[in-house]
Amino acid sequence: MITEQGLTDLFEQFKALGFIIAILLPFIEAFLPVLPIALFAVVNANSYGIFLGFLYTYMGATLGAYFVFLLVRKYGQNRFLRHLNKHPHTTKLIQRIDEKGALPLFILLCFPFTPSSVVNVVAGLSTISKGSYMLAVVLGKMVMLFLLSYVGSDVYSFVKYPEKSIIVLIILLILWVLGKLYENRLHKDK
Numbered sequence: 805m806i807t808e809q810g811l812t813d814l815f816e817q818f819k820a821l822g823f824i825i826a827i828l829l830p831f832i833e834a835f836l837p838v839l840p841i842a843l844f845a846v847v848n849a850n851s852y853g854i855f856l857g858f859l860y861t862y863m864g865a866t867l868g869a870y871f872v873f874l875l876v877r878k879y880g881q882n883r884f885l886r887h888l889n890k891h892p893h894t895t896k897l898i899q900r901i902d903e904k905g906a907l908p909l910f911i912l913l914c915f916p917f918t919p920s921s922v923v924n925v926v927a928g929l930s931t932i933s934k935g936s937y938m939l940a941v942v943l944g945k946m947v948m949l950f951l952l953s954y955v956g957s958d959v960y961s962f963v964k965y966p967e968k969s970i971i972v973l974i975i976l977l978i979l980w981v982l983g984k985l986y987e988n989r990l991h992k993d994k
Contacts, residue, residue: 826852826860827867834868837921841865845952858953862945869913869924869941876928901930906940913944915979916952920945951975 826848833839841861849857900908909927912918927937955972 822851823856823860826857827864830861830864831868831871832864834865834872834921834924837919841920841949842916842952845949846955849953849955854953858950861953862949865920865949866941866945869920869945870938872921872924873928873937873941874934876925877934880925880929898926898930901927901932906932906936909937909940910944913941914947915982916948916976917979951979 826844829839829844830841830848833841833844844864845857845861847857848861851857852860909923909932912923913920924941927940951972
């Protein structure tokens, strides 16, 4: 199991190469959604500071998301992904993206609890342009990862000053509720 301390120890052991690991783990998360992007963002910000930690996580997550999108775009209609394309929820989301463009993607990617790998695959199956998709990923991941990096840059202050923790928890709860409301709206439409 991946823990914050385990990742911090790994970064310490490979200090000279730590930034590569800090970028590579969020990149891999785009392919393996079971990996905890929130944990990577927190550890990177705690290890490298809010600016560099955010930048490393952001680079890896954005490049990974775009790479998944390009792979699905190129090979998405193969047998391997045809069954996903026929799933009713997937079809609705693809139609929404085809109609509304990057806005639904941007909104979904802002929420830390959205499985971004699913969003990347669905976007790859849609007809959205590569540029529009990249814009949604760049901006949506920026919002989400900056919030997580802010928390991770000084985890201990959230223990020392509980009101700070409460504010972040309220923001995360609001984002989660908004994400669920938006998801329900997507499922209701059409």
